[in-house]
Amino acid sequence: MPIAEILSQGNEVISGQITDTNAPWLAQRLTDLGFDVPRHTTVGDQVHSIQQAISQAAERADFVICSGGLGPTKDDFTAEAAALAMGTDLVFDEQAMQQIEKMFALFNRRMPKVNEKQAWLPRGAKRLDNFWGTAPGFALQLNRAWCCFVPGVPREMMAMYENTIEPELKRRFSIEKGRHFIFRTTGIGESDLQELLHDLAHEEVELGFRASFPEVQVKLKFPPAFSELSMVAVFNNYRERLGDFVFSIEGLTKPDQDGDMAQVIGRQLKMRKATLAVAESCTGGRVLAALTSVPGSSMWLKEGAVTYSNDSKIRQLKVEPDTLSEVGAVSAEVACQMAQGIRRASGSDFALSTTGIAGPDGGSKDKPVGTVFIGLATEKNTFYEALSLIGDRPHIQASATMAALNLLRLYFLDHPIDEDPPQD
Amino acid sequence: MPIAEILSQGNEVISGQITDTNAPWLAQRLTDLGFDVPRHTTVGDQVHSIQQAISQAAERADFVICSGGLGPTKDDFTAEAAALAMGTDLVFDEQAMQQIEKMFALFNRRMPKVNEKQAWLPRGAKRLDNFWGTAPGFALQLNRAWCCFVPGVPREMMAMYENTIEPELKRRFSIEKGRHFIFRTTGIGESDLQELLHDLAHEEVELGFRASFPEVQVKLKFPPAFSELSMVAVFNNYRERLGDFVFSIEGLTKPDQDGDMAQVIGRQLKMRKATLAVAESCTGGRVLAALTSVPGSSMWLKEGAVTYSNDSKIRQLKVEPDTLSEVGAVSAEVACQMAQGIRRASGSDFALSTTGIAGPDGGSKDKPVGTVFIGLATEKNTFYEALSLIGDRPHIQASATMAALNLLRLYFLDHPIDEDPPQD
Numbered sequence: 001m002p003i004a005e006i007l008s009q010g011n012e013v014i015s016g017q018i019t020d021t022n023a024p025w026l027a028q029r030l031t032d033l034g035f036d037v038p039r040h041t042t043v044g045d046q047v048h049s050i051q052q053a054i055s056q057a058a059e060r061a062d063f064v065i066c067s068g069g070l071g072p073t074k075d076d077f078t079a080e081a082a083a084l085a086m087g088t089d090l091v092f093d094e095q096a097m098q099q100i101e102k103m104f105a106l107f108n109r110r111m112p113k114v115n116e117k118q119a120w121l122p123r124g125a126k127r128l129d130n131f132w133g134t135a136p137g138f139a140l141q142l143n144r145a146w147c148c149f150v151p152g153v154p155r156e157m158m159a160m161y162e163n164t165i166e167p168e169l170k171r172r173f174s175i176e177k178g179r180h181f182i183f184r185t186t187g188i189g190e191s192d193l194q195e196l197l198h199d200l201a202h203e204e205v206e207l208g209f210r211a212s213f214p215e216v217q218v219k220l221k222f223p224p225a226f227s228e229l230s231m232v233a234v235f236n237n238y239r240e241r242l243g244d245f246v247f248s249i250e251g252l253t254k255p256d257q258d259g260d261m262a263q264v265i266g267r268q269l270k271m272r273k274a275t276l277a278v279a280e281s282c283t284g285g286r287v288l289a290a291l292t293s294v295p296g297s298s299m300w301l302k303e304g305a306v307t308y309s310n311d312s313k314i315r316q317l318k319v320e321p322d323t324l325s326e327v328g329a330v331s332a333e334v335a336c337q338m339a340q341g342i343r344r345a346s347g348s349d350f351a352l353s354t355t356g357i358a359g360p361d362g363g364s365k366d367k368p369v370g371t372v373f374i375g376l377a378t379e380k381n382t383f384y385e386a387l388s389l390i391g392d393r394p395h396i397q398a399s400a401t402m403a404a405l406n407l408l409r410l411y412f413l414d415h416p417i418d419e420d421p422p423q424d
Numbered sequence: 425m426p427i428a429e430i431l432s433q434g435n436e437v438i439s440g441q442i443t444d445t446n447a448p449w450l451a452q453r454l455t456d457l458g459f460d461v462p463r464h465t466t467v468g469d470q471v472h473s474i475q476q477a478i479s480q481a482a483e484r485a486d487f488v489i490c491s492g493g494l495g496p497t498k499d500d501f502t503a504e505a506a507a508l509a510m511g512t513d514l515v516f517d518e519q520a521m522q523q524i525e526k527m528f529a530l531f532n533r534r535m536p537k538v539n540e541k542q543a544w545l546p547r548g549a550k551r552l553d554n555f556w557g558t559a560p561g562f563a564l565q566l567n568r569a570w571c572c573f574v575p576g577v578p579r580e581m582m583a584m585y586e587n588t589i590e591p592e593l594k595r596r597f598s599i600e601k602g603r604h605f606i607f608r609t610t611g612i613g614e615s616d617l618q619e620l621l622h623d624l625a626h627e628e629v630e631l632g633f634r635a636s637f638p639e640v641q642v643k644l645k646f647p648p649a650f651s652e653l654s655m656v657a658v659f660n661n662y663r664e665r666l667g668d669f670v671f672s673i674e675g676l677t678k679p680d681q682d683g684d685m686a687q688v689i690g691r692q693l694k695m696r697k698a699t700l701a702v703a704e705s706c707t708g709g710r711v712l713a714a715l716t717s718v719p720g721s722s723m724w725l726k727e728g729a730v731t732y733s734n735d736s737k738i739r740q741l742k743v744e745p746d747t748l749s750e751v752g753a754v755s756a757e758v759a760c761q762m763a764q765g766i767r768r769a770s771g772s773d774f775a776l777s778t779t780g781i782a783g784p785d786g787g788s789k790d791k792p793v794g795t796v797f798i799g800l801a802t803e804k805n806t807f808y809e810a811l812s813l814i815g816d817r818p819h820i821q822a823s824a825t826m827a828a829l830n831l832l833r834l835y836f837l838d839h840p841i842d843e844d845p846p847q848d
Contacts, residue, residue, distance in 0.1 A: 016448035017643075194498075194538055195536050208435060209497055280709075285728060288704075292821070306729070308721075308727060390530070
């Protein structure tokens with residue numbers, strides 16, 4: 001497997017003023033292409049640091065891509081550093097100059113004198129034209145590594161990578177690509193997942209875990225030579241063991257089981273030609289925000305209510321005042337009445353509700369911070385679940401949101417569509 | 425100036441599956457503290473790579489912080505790599521074990537056997553307790569560098585840095601610290617801000633811009649020796665020029681002007697002893713979710729409605745059916761009626777509303793995707809603003825959410841509290 005290293009360059013990145021989105025983007029692309037990417041390095045705007053980082057990476061990797069530091073200003077040193085790493089100097093590239101002038105003309109702007117600097121490239125380097133901005137890139141061979149230098153502007157970097165660099169990588173390296181799958185789970189922690197799966201380990205299959213609160217992802221990575229039949233067997237073993245914890249799967253050829261929890265819910269509602277309404281208290285709009293992130297959600301999301309006060313629970317959702325005074329707003333009874341209330345008012349097929357104490361204040365001995373009830377009303381029944389959540393306010397709100405959506409997903413699992421799917 | 429290096433560790437970071445937010449956060453904190461941060465390095469889950477990265481960083485820097493790889497699973501190698509770098513082995517730390525068991529007890533969970541691994545620390549290392557998760561950190565001296573190892577989970581990493589590591593850094597290093605201020609703005613882009621401020625440049629004051637959609641932050645950094653009076657003068661010049669674009673300021677001694685937009689709104693409502701209700705269409709719960717992220721928001725947020733369908737706009741908000749059929753749901757009239765409707769129903773002092781086309785579908789020639797109306801109803805008046813937003817669905821929803829909150833903020837600016845503030 002060929003090795004790639006990624007260098008990012010710039011004081012604004014190194015100081016944390018901006019988050020480097022180039023490195024993860026490139027890492028994903030290169031990994032998907034079949035490269036091993038063992039290291040990223042970020043350095044500031046000092047010629048020496050840049051030169052050192054380039055030289056060291058070129059000793060370890062087969063391909064090095066460096067973004068940033070190709071601008072016209074005094075603190076743009078990458079071309080100079082690359083020339084030093086090569087033991088050579090900079091030469092004026094006439095065609096680079098013409099391309100820069102053309103870009104300024106295209107933007108209807110006069111070219112400032114300082115931009116001439118961008119036409120000076122390391123001697124022997126191959127120019128990489130930039131049709132999306134003014135800074136040309138360049139490529140050169142240093143030690144074992146083919147090294148590409150691209151601008152730090154994400155849009156320009158991505159366009160040059162996709163159009164020029166990736167096609168060349170495919171020509172230069174014979175890369176065999178394996179398959180990978182991601183099981184997205186909820187309702188179980190990372191350590192428990194590891195224990196659940198430990199006896200399924202297969203020495204050729206890479207198993208990875210990633211906690212992305214409030215979900216945990218399990219990744220299976222198969223090497224290129226792995227037989228298709230064995231892959232299906234291993235995949236099915238994991239799939240079966242993970243059971244209902246899995247809410248979606250990424251990496252299948254037919255993408256009808258992927259996506260986030262809201263997309264999964266939306267797909268089910270669409271298939272069932274059913275509608276949903278939501279009444280939220282402690283989650284304060286997060287269930288609705290998740291659902292409305294799905295394009296086309298207006299087809300199946302009828303309406304929502306955020307009812308913080310008892311008054312609005314009574315008026316909007318017809319929660320019984322007696323129930324509120326007897327068992328309190330944070331109770332299974334109120335969660336059920338909230339779901340029933342918005343289902344009836346909206347005429348939806350299903351309704352979800354949340355009520356709880358998100359903190360930091362409002363907890364008591366009987367009902368500490370993190371006490372949450374979620375409700376689900378259907379045509380025939382009303383269900384609820386009692387949760388004892390931990391963490392701070394954002395954590396509790398996010399956990400309760402996921403749990404509410406998951407309650408509906410599990411209901412759908414228990415109640416499969418019995419008619420034939422619509423023929424359209 | 426002491427030198428700090430940042431190491432991030434984990435296959436999910438190196439492969440680009442997740443974007444490393446720890447490194448920029450730490451870089452910002454360390455830079456603000458007075459460290460020079462010349463390099464970040466990210467490595468995957470191989471003992472050798474991690475060990476090499478630790479050793480190299482410890483030769484160049486006075487302080488090294490490494491996040492990630494302290495979990496209980498087989499691919500967590502950081503403690504082992506740190507021990508190798510020190511030329512020592514791992515020893516079982518009884519107190520670490522007790523702390524891990526305590527965390528599981530706190531979460532009401534049985535401790536899986538695998539978590540015992542987390543109590544094995546490099547011989548001679550000082551344990552750094554983690555009160556926010558199960559993975560303890562540790563610190564050790566290697567060559568010239570004090571090296572700290574913390575979990576990769578951002579919440580745990582940040583809490584350990586703030587509570588344990590930063591205080592120790594202040595003791596160990598004599599750092600001269602300048603002051604810095606951040607103006608948080610909305611309603612103006614980064615290039616326009618640069619143009620607006622360019623003639624205020626002061627050669628000793630570092631000026632930085634950071635776009636954190638949908639806000640742009642302007643940072644002023646004063647060197648330690650800068651005189652207090654000159655600082656106030658420079659600060660005021662910027663403050664005045666930025667005008668109403670500024671919604672909050674970070675870095676002032678008295679923290680009554682800081683925070684995000686929802687906190688600013690909440691503070692105003694509390695001071696005015698006033699309440700708010702929200703009716704959302706295209707933002708689908710995001711205005712409410714932002715407001716309910718503020719602890720204690722139940723004191724001033726009366727209730728909310730998410731009304732996607734015409735039917736629910738009519739029933740919940742008493743929008744006129746005639747208005748809907750004459751000018752459509754995405755119109756200034758409907759935005760106003762939505763705000764008036766929820767204000768009346770909830771009995772709140774103020775009400776906000778949003779209606780628009782978030783896309784990708786639903787646009788027309790007259791009302792393309794990105795057409796959004798926001799409304800504000802007060803006791804005496806109703807206001808609206810028409811927006812033409814660009815970008816994809818998440819972008820449009822986030823812009824519209826910010827614009828709605830900003831409409832209320834600007835109203836408060838135009839209508840200062842005339843009575844004396846409450847004396848409590």
